[in-house]
Amino acid sequence: MSAALLIIDMQVGLFQGPEKPHDSERVLSNIRRLITQARAGQVPIFAARHTGPEGSPIAAGSPFWQLLPALELDADIDTIFNKSRPNAFHATRLARQLAAANVDELYIVGMKSQFCIDSTCRAAADLGFKTLLVADAHTCMDTDALPAAAIIQHHNATLGAAFARLVSSEEVTF
Template identity: 65%
Template sequence: MADALLIIDMQTGLYDGPEKPFERERVLDTINQLIQRARAAHAPIFVARHTGPAGSPIAAGSPFWQLWPALDVDAARDQLFDKTRPSCFLGTDLAQQLHAAQVKQLVIAGMKTQFCIDTTCRVAVELGFGVVLPEDAHTCMDTPALKAEAIIEHHNATLAGAFGQRVKAAEVSF
């Protein structure tokens, strides 16, 4: 089964905004380790940027829209794409690109757990892709209702089984 790494919304406006993501430095390091393992295995890497409308803080090309500089992404070889919805598939050609690359399974990492990670895991399964969710490679911010740590644990538990295989990032191989 051919695997690909999908990194979601690791952008300046989310990673370094006024509300900092839970364990952001550890999660960034974990994602960079996944990138290195994917590269070593010649697995394709897809990188989504959430894109807001013109004039919004995360409009295409704006400072907050940019990928976080310490994310080890190489625009010359990795597949960067923009999305406007929580799903990485809606309104993008991601599914077509994955099929063209003969990808059968996605390793999904990034931000934010309860929105784009959750939605993309669910839609990927509906589209016939296998999903591997490294439980320690996605993050979000605290909300008034729940702390980020609880949101992450809840989604790890909810998505495991029906929507993907829950693993530690160190266990992921491409």
């Protein structure tokens, strides 16, 4: 089995914007540890960057659009790609790139739990990947309807029931 780490939308404007993600420092620390572990095991890293329309805060090239420098991603060795929909597979080359790398296990981390994490987990399962959602390495912000902690808990329960296997960052062994 060949694994890959998929990091979704860990961007300056989403992570460090006016609305703070839930438990952001712990989530970032967990993702950084997974990146280090993936590199040590020569596991490919894919990082999606949500691209908004021209003039939006996350328009291509804008400061808020950039991936977090703390992730220390390297475009020379990591696959960094842009997406414009919540599903990281929609209108991207991600599925083909994963297939070319013989990846069948996909570990998913990042933002936001109820949008891009949810959509990508469901799509990955539909595409036949063994999808692993790292339960303590994705986050979102509070909404008018629910606090972020409840959103994350709900998505872990829902996605873990039918679309992904839940693992903690401590359990991940690439």
